[in-house]
Amino acid sequence: MSFDYDLFVIGGGSGGVRAARIAAGEYGARVALAEESRMGGTCVIRGCVPKKLMVFASQAGLMAEEMRGYGWEGAQAGRFDWSVFRPKLDAELTRLERAYTANLEKAGVRIFHQRATIVDHHTIALADGTRQTAKHILIAVGGRPALPGIPGEDLGLISDDLFLLDRLPRRAMVVGGGYIACEFATILAGLGCDTVQVYRGDAVLRGFDRQARDLATLQLGQIGIDLRLNVTPEGLERTGDRIRVMLNDGMTEDVDAVFWATGRDPYTGGLGLENTGVHLRPNGAIVVDEWSQTAVPSIFAVGDVTDRVNLTPVAIREGHAFADTVFGARPRKVGHAGIASAVYLRPHEVAQIGLTEEQACARGDVDVYATEFRPMRSMFAGSNAKVMMKLLVDPDTDRVLGCHVFGPDAGEMIQLAAIPIGMGATKADFDATMAVHPTAAEELVTMRTPARRHRLAVQAAGGTAAG
Structure with missing residues (x-):
């Protein structure tokens, strides 16, 4: 059977764009992509990027307060002017959108700036009434904010x-x-x-x-x-x-x-999946296997629409692995365990990788290396804000099971800590690493004695375990 395209991607967010660009630009596939809104998806247009820029803008007041603590007399943040910030934000998002579009076009991807729905296993209907066929369909439509279901x-x-x-x-x-x-x-x-x-x-x-x-x-x-x-x-x-x-x-x-x-739901409503054998979870998420393939061999899905790990880097990795597997003859799966994440609060961020202390305790014996302290920078300025760092260690293997940081630039720290932890680093490996002084992060390699030790109590005669 002859198809218009080797791949048709529905959704121009992080996962869909990466899959289309790699399939077309590196492997020579005939690829089309449809996006009903702005190219770049949730992360670029209405998520990670604008949010992080607004986080930067929002810290001015705290910075001024800290500067007064360092002797900058009368340091004030002044009044925030949304009318100045908003046009600059819009301009930056437009620049990124154009870059995403240009990279796709450079790779040879044909872009349809309109909604697409699925007619059957190989056919896509566009909003303008035309239809396109493809050997493979990739769904990468992401999620949408959920509402609480209350009056008003x-x-x-x-x-x-x-x-x-x-x-x-x-x-x-x-x-x-x-x-x-x-x-x-x-x-x-x-x-x-x-x-x-x-x-x-x-x-x-x-x-x-x-x-x-x-x-x-x-x-x-x-x-x-x-x-x-x-x-x-x-x-x-x-x-x-x-x-x-x-x-x-x-x-x-x-x-x-x-x-x-109050949460986000996969954006599968009205997509036409009832015309296929694709399976959905109760929340609308598309069920896929470890290769991101649905129950229909020609239809795949990546990113938040699958509700596996809803993070932009995960969607990008899934999209790339899909293209490598299907078009590059380089079969590759994406592991969804041990993924680092961060929450960009101010003044201190929250970041983690691996098991939480509660999860580690439920799993078995665990040594908890943890510390709370007032960091040099804010303490000097008169702040009582505390930093927390924690390593969870398996006492039998010495392997680090989890790392948690609450403090300034915690997201930057966890990205680097994710590398050795992902490689199976032990507490001895952390101990052998020379500290960089004076930094807050040096605490991750200088905690020598467990703050506490949890033992999993097991009842006699094969009874159940209780943490």
Whole structure:
């Protein structure tokens, strides 16, 4: 059977773009790609990139406070001007979008700037009514913010909207306790917005190490965020030019804007998958095997739409591995264990790789090397903010099972720590590494004695284990 293309990619985000570029540019495949919005996807246009730039902008107040502690008399951040920042942000995102498009075109990829849906195992329908056929279809449409399903939820904004505001709200509420919610609350508070954050749990950043979670929770309050734990909204209503939020603790809050940061769902609705044998999970995620292949041999999926590990570098690696495997005769799988991640809070970030202390304890015996201290830079300026570093070590093999950092530039540290840990480094390897002094990171190689040791108690006669 003759096809228009060897590969048709649906979605112009990180995973789809990488797969298309490698398949066409390195392996000579005939490739087309359809993107219904802006090239670059969530990370480039409405996620990682604009968020990180806003995090940088939001730290000016804390930096001015620190400079006063160093003797810079009258150091002030001044008033943040959104009307200056927003056009510069838009210009940068446009530059990146053009770069993504240019790289695809240079590789020989044909781009359709419109929505695409799947007709059958080899046919794609475009929004303009035309149809294209392909030997292989790759779905890389990512995810979309989820809403909580309460009355008046349409009065709230999703995370994408933060980057499109005409002006910043004077008072805002962020709903959620994950990394998006915590980063957005940090940004808004740092830019001068009166910020309330509500979360249904007892500490933010579920899934991270509990000690790091507790420190992050404390920090959010210390930087001026009104953090309400064990609280959820029950409904929203318009009152004048403001929004009234009814909370489950009986309280109400009047704010200028509500941002939903209550999770993301795979963007598979209306994609036409009912026309195929592709299997979906209850949340809409596409089920794939270790090669990113669906139950239909000609259809593959990568990135957040598969809900494996929803991080940009993971989507990129999956897309590249797909192209190598299918078009480069270089079969390659992507491991989804031991992936480093970071949350860009201010002044201290949260970063981790490997097992949390709670996971390690449930797994078996573990030695916990941990320290909390006031770092030189902020302590001199009069801050009581603490840094936390932790290594989790298997006492039998001496292998490092996990690393957790709460502190300035923790994301930069965890990227480097991920290399030896991914290679199976032992605590002895860390101990043998000469420290760089004076740095906060040197603590990772100078902790000699476990702060605590957890033993997995096993009942007699083959009973169950209890941590």
